[in-house]
Amino acid sequence: MYTGAVIYLLVMSALFGIIIGSFLNVVIYRVPAGRTVVKGHSMCMTCGHNLAAKDLIPIISWATLKGKCRYCGAPIASRYTKIESFTGVAFLISAICAYKTAAPALVIFDYPEYTFGLVYFVLYALSVAAAISAMMIYFDTGKGYPGVAVWTLVLKIPAVLLPYIFNIMGDRGGVLNALKSVGIYLLQTGCAILLIFLLFLIGKKKYGIGDLFLDISILSLPLFNLYYYFRNQWIEFMAFALCYGILRSVTKGTSKDKYSGIIAVCTLLFISLIHYIYRMLITA
Ligand SMILES: [Zn+2]
Numbered sequence: 285m286y287t288g289a290v291i292y293l294l295v296m297s298a299l300f301g302i303i304i305g306s307f308l309n310v311v312i313y314r315v316p317a318g319r320t321v322v323k324g325h326s327m328c329m330t331c332g333h334n335l336a337a338k339d340l341i342p343i344i345s346w347a348t349l350k351g352k353c354r355y356c357g358a359p360i361a362s363r364y365t366k367i368e369s370f371t372g373v374a375f376l377i378s379a380i381c382a383y384k385t386a387a388p389a390l391v392i393f394d395y396p397e398y399t400f401g402l403v404y405f406v407l408y409a410l411s412v413a414a415a416i417s418a419m420m421i422y423f424d425t426g427k428g429y430p431g432v433a434v435w436t437l438v439l440k441i442p443a444v445l446l447p448y449i450f451n452i453m454g455d456r457g458g459v460l461n462a463l464k465s466v467g468i469y470l471l472q473t474g475c476a477i478l479l480i481f482l483l484f485l486i487g488k489k490k491y492g493i494g495d496l497f498l499d500i501s502i503l504s505l506p507l508f509n510l511y512y513y514f515r516n517q518w519i520e521f522m523a524f525a526l527c528y529g530i531l532r533s534v535t536k537g538t539s540k541d542k543y544s545g546i547i548a549v550c551t552l553l554f555i556s557l558i559h560y561i562y563r564m565l566i567t568a
Pocket residue numbers: 328329330331332333353354355356357358
């Protein structure tokens with residue numbers, strides 16, 4: 285029906301994801317160092333030469349320079365390109381899960397459910413980006429950071445409020461229900477973190493403030509509620525928190541610990557995709 289709009293949404297999402305991924309490389313490198321992400325030049329890690337715009341085109345620059353610095357010839361780690369590609373794929377998955385309501389909004393402007401779908405998708409994709417930076421910073425440093433945790437919350441709360449803003453909840457709408465919705469979301473996140481804390485206690489592992497920031501960042505990533513915004517999904521959410529908590533408490537303090545953020549984000553994206561395919565099959 286909206287084939288052109290769907291193709292446009294999928295292609296633009298992947299491209300936009302790659303560009304965001306390029307920015308995440310900066311975030312992942314600078315946040316743990318306590319540096320600002322908005323100012324300053326990117327430079328070669330070996331020779332310190334400031335990089336020009338032509339050196340900073342995601343994936344393409346790395347490929348055309350054959351993974352070497354244009355100025356000193358030192359090899360550039362493939363990880364930057366991997367993070368850009370991963371973010372592109374993550375945004376593409378998000379777009380696949382959201383295309384039914386997000387794509388028509390590109391051609392139909394006066395239908396609130398479609399506009400809602402598009403805005404929700406953008407918030408979802410940005411919270412995926414926040415989770416990716418949390419997972420990589422944890423991989424590098426073993427710590428969660430308050431700034432990333434705050435960002436995921438800032439993105440999730442408007443997402444929870446969106447159905448009320450667009451009045452999609454119909455007769456169940458109203459300020460009181462909207463606030464209740466935010467309350468339930470905060471309660472869910474709180475319960476999930478309490479569960480993880482208990483699992484750390486059982487495993488006799490120390491739960492620090494850095495762990496709290498990481499868990500907020502990962503758990504704030506909306507689960508598969510792109511089409512379930514009318515439900516609160518306690519079961520799915522707590523089941524994920526249980527698996528994630530066990531993984532974290534078992535690996536905490538070992539060398540495998542640093543992979544737990546990566547596994548969590550990949551699992552969430554995978555579940556979203558499977559859940560979407562499942563729903564598509566049962567409605568077909
Ligand atoms: Zn160089």
